[in-house]
Amino acid sequence: MQDKAVNYYEKVGAYYDQDAPEFEARYWKNPVLQRIRADFRTFVHKEKFATVLEIGFGSGLDLAHFAMSHPEAMCYGIDVSQQMVNLANEKKTHYNLPNIQVAQGSVEDVVRLFPGVKFDMIYVFFGALNTVKDLSLAADALGQLLDKEGKMVLTFVNKWYLQGTIIELLKLRPRAAFSRFFKVWGGYSPSRYLESVCYSYREIRQHFKNYSLESYRGYSIMHPAWYYIRFNILLKNKGRWLLWNTDLWLNRTPARKWGEYALYVFSHKNG
Numbered sequence: 001m002q003d004k005a006v007n008y009y010e011k012v013g014a015y016y017d018q019d020a021p022e023f024e025a026r027y028w029k030n031p032v033l034q035r036i037r038a039d040f041r042t043f044v045h046k047e048k049f050a051t052v053l054e055i056g057f058g059s060g061l062d063l064a065h066f067a068m069s070h071p072e073a074m075c076y077g078i079d080v081s082q083q084m085v086n087l088a089n090e091k092k093t094h095y096n097l098p099n100i101q102v103a104q105g106s107v108e109d110v111v112r113l114f115p116g117v118k119f120d121m122i123y124v125f126f127g128a129l130n131t132v133k134d135l136s137l138a139a140d141a142l143g144q145l146l147d148k149e150g151k152m153v154l155t156f157v158n159k160w161y162l163q164g165t166i167i168e169l170l171k172l173r174p175r176a177a178f179s180r181f182f183k184v185w186g187g188y189s190p191s192r193y194l195e196s197v198c199y200s201y202r203e204i205r206q207h208f209k210n211y212s213l214e215s216y217r218g219y220s221i222m223h224p225a226w227y228y229i230r231f232n233i234l235l236k237n238k239g240r241w242l243l244w245n246t247d248l249w250l251n252r253t254p255a256r257k258w259g260e261y262a263l264y265v266f267s268h269k270n271g
């Protein structure tokens with residue numbers, strides 16, 4: 001890694017080191033995040049894979065999930081946070097999953113950390129690619145790692161979250177309403193700053209122009225985002241079910257690009 005990038009990743013790692021102890025407990029309290037993760041996983045399960053890489057695995061929930069569902073596959077992971085690496089290693093030991101191997105680092109470090117390994121599945125759930133120093137370079141690095149026939153399931157915090165912009169404007173919070181459009185976004189937490197970038201559909205297509213887009217899904221278009229907790233409670237199960245299904249339908253229209261979160265499945269061109 002270059003010096004500037006090292007410095008940036010140290011900051012991102014320190015942010016998530018601090019997040020690590022509470023990370024999973026917070027997640028298990030949030031049914032919206034759980035539902036979105038379950039949907040992300042279906043895109044990985046659709047593919048056949050033997051050697052998988054997760055970038056930014058956090059506490060290792062998905063690594064453990066895929067290591068259990070595919071005991072014959074080798075599941076590699078990298079994360080910039082040493083505390084997250086420790087949590088994932090604890091899971092590996094707790095569930096006795098010898099097919100997990102994790103290390104501390106970012107996309108640029110994979111070749112050094114796992115020399116000679118090619119992956120037929122690479123996935124990123126919840127945010128790690130919004131905190132890379134240069135997304136085009138990261139996209140190229142992923143291309144070197146991905147097997148010729150492999151698939152990548154990549155998820156991003158989306159720039160054009162229309163409903164969120166309207167809600168924040170109604171709350172008379174213009175800065176929050178437009179924060180995703182700034183060159184640098186400060187992350188989700190109102191009290192802790194995380195230097196990150198939100199990307200539009202067009203920007204992602206541009207950064208990943210050397211890949212074929214196999215599928216796309218936008219999340220939380222009409223369904224309130226995971227962090228509108230009171231709004232989600234008010235809706236109750238029926239309301240949330242209705243809006244989740246409305247979003248599925250909206251994914252057939254141009255509104256699919258206006259969700260809070262976005263998932264892309266890429267493969268090599270002519271793969």
Ligand SMILES: C[S@@+](CC[C@H](N)C(=O)[O-])C[C@H]1O[C@@H](n2cnc3c(N)ncnc32)[C@H](O)[C@@H]1O
Nearest residue numbers: 016056057058079080081106125126127128131
């Ligand atoms: C929001 S958490 C999501 C964790 C996990 N994927 C999940 O869904 O529970 C983002 C994780 O990505 C890691 N991360 C952030 N930027 C990264 C980068 N550039 N390279 C590798 N890991 C990164 C963080 O340390 C953190 O563990």
